[in-house]
Amino acid sequence: MTSGLADTPFTRAAGIQVPLICGAMYPCSNPELVAAVSEAGAIGIVQPVSLTYVHGHDYREGLRYIRRLTAKPIGMNALIEQSSRIYRERMERWIDISLEEGIRFFVTSLGNPRWVVERVQAAGGVVYHDVTERKWALKAVDGGVHGLIAVNNRAGGHAGSKPPEQLYDELHDLGLPLICAGGIGEPQHFRAVLELGYAGAQLGTRFIATTECSAAEDYKQAIVDASEGDIVLTERLTGVPVAVIANAYVRRLGTRAGPLARWMLRHRRTKHWMRTIYALRSFRRLKKSLNARAGAEDYWQAGKSVAQIHAVQPAGDVVREFAAALAD
Numbered sequence: 001m002t003s004g005l006a007d008t009p010f011t012r013a014a015g016i017q018v019p020l021i022c023g024a025m026y027p028c029s030n031p032e033l034v035a036a037v038s039e040a041g042a043i044g045i046v047q048p049v050s051l052t053y054v055h056g057h058d059y060r061e062g063l064r065y066i067r068r069l070t071a072k073p074i075g076m077n078a079l080i081e082q083s084s085r086i087y088r089e090r091m092e093r094w095i096d097i098s099l100e101e102g103i104r105f106f107v108t109s110l111g112n113p114r115w116v117v118e119r120v121q122a123a124g125g126v127v128y129h130d131v132t133e134r135k136w137a138l139k140a141v142d143g144g145v146h147g148l149i150a151v152n153n154r155a156g157g158h159a160g161s162k163p164p165e166q167l168y169d170e171l172h173d174l175g176l177p178l179i180c181a182g183g184i185g186e187p188q189h190f191r192a193v194l195e196l197g198y199a200g201a202q203l204g205t206r207f208i209a210t211t212e213c214s215a216a217e218d219y220k221q222a223i224v225d226a227s228e229g230d231i232v233l234t235e236r237l238t239g240v241p242v243a244v245i246a247n248a249y250v251r252r253l254g255t256r257a258g259p260l261a262r263w264m265l266r267h268r269r270t271k272h273w274m275r276t277i278y279a280l281r282s283f284r285r286l287k288k289s290l291n292a293r294a295g296a297e298d299y300w301q302a303g304k305s306v307a308q309i310h311a312v313q314p315a316g317d318v319v320r321e322f323a324a325a326l327a328d
Contacts, residue, residue: 005019005194005195006018006326010128010147011104013177014043015070015105015127016042018322019042019179019194020190020203020261021042021075022034022044022045022204022207023048023107024046024047024107025085025157025301026050026180027050028208028213030213031065031066031081032069032212033207033210034074035074036070036212036237037315038070038072038073039316040316041283044066044075045074046074046075051077051302057215059093059094060097060101061066063103067101073105074105075102076094076098076105076107077106077108078095078106078107079108079150080111080112080113081109081110092119094121096117099125104110104120106126106135107128107149108140108246109129112143113129113143114138118144128143130149130181131149131150132151132161133160137170147178148179150164150168150180151325152166152167153182154182154183154303154304154305155181155182155183155243155303156244156303157183159303160182164180164182164193164196164198165196168180168198177200179199180202181202181204182202182304183304183306184203184277184304184308185206185305186308187322187324187325189327191326205223205233205305206305206308206318208223208314210313210315211312212314223302223306223309224310224311228307230245230246232245237273243301243303244299247300250299
């Protein structure tokens with residue numbers, strides 16, 4: 001029997017039992033991981049570029065493969081930063097296919113989510129938007145989103161700059177369900193953020209260290225072995241700070257972007273081109289982290305929750321342990 005903490009506006013909107021999201025991760029969101037999390041009662045989020053480019057599925061067929069593994073709700077992540085017309089058209093098509101295949105929970109990142117909300121809401125779905133501070137949250141509210149994923153300074157990948165308590169204080173008066181994203185690696189911490197007032201939690205790093213995740217075994221073991229002090233921010237992957245494990249490659253290369261890259265990122269006319277170059281490089285570099293044995297030149301994204309992760313486990317066991325923490 002679970003407590004009222006498990007029954008939140010988020011679980012009701014998503015149609016799930018455990019207020020827990022397996023966050024969309026490039027390249028780690030393989031179909032088996034997404035399905036295992038959803039099957040256990042939480043919700044796994046499909047990352048379209050990961051599903052197609054990394055794992056080699058046609059997008060629709062990839063969704064149908066996940067559906068063969070679980071009939072429970074899954075979600076979809078839409079990166080909507082203003083980009084090329086071709087990318088926008090592709091994202092629109094992925095969203096339409098997602099709706100056609102029965103997905104009704106969407107997470108948007110970057111950009112103005114209004115056009116996604118209009119599409120999804122018309123089909124009876126909901127959209128939650130990633131935010132790192134109040135000014136972006138206000139834009140998302142103006143865009144009509146149904147909830148906010150509050151990315152804090154303990155998250156892996158592109159982390160925020162504020163601790164979860166401060167971020168909650170900044171956002172809770174907006175009247176939307178808030179999801180705590182970052183730094184949660186153990187059930188007790190999960191319960192604590194729900195008691196604080198969050199409607200759910202989003203985990204990434206904890207779900208990389210699972211048997212269903214297709215990341216390299218060396219990557220998973222690095223998460224198990226790492227302490228909070230091993231997490232550093234590097235600009236050399238995407239041009240903006242990304243939280244990674246400070247392995248030998250990161251220490252040798254350093255964490256600051258080169259002088260030419262920094263100059264290009266500061267100027268409006270060249271910023272887009274530099275980000276495009278970084279994106280193409282990072283797609284290739286991060287894809288390598290799925291090798292059966294990780295190489296010496298890999299970036300391993302992870303958040304400060306590594307300090308709470310002590311073993312590689314089945315994803316379903318992780319969900320069930322977190323759900324048990326909400327028991328009366």
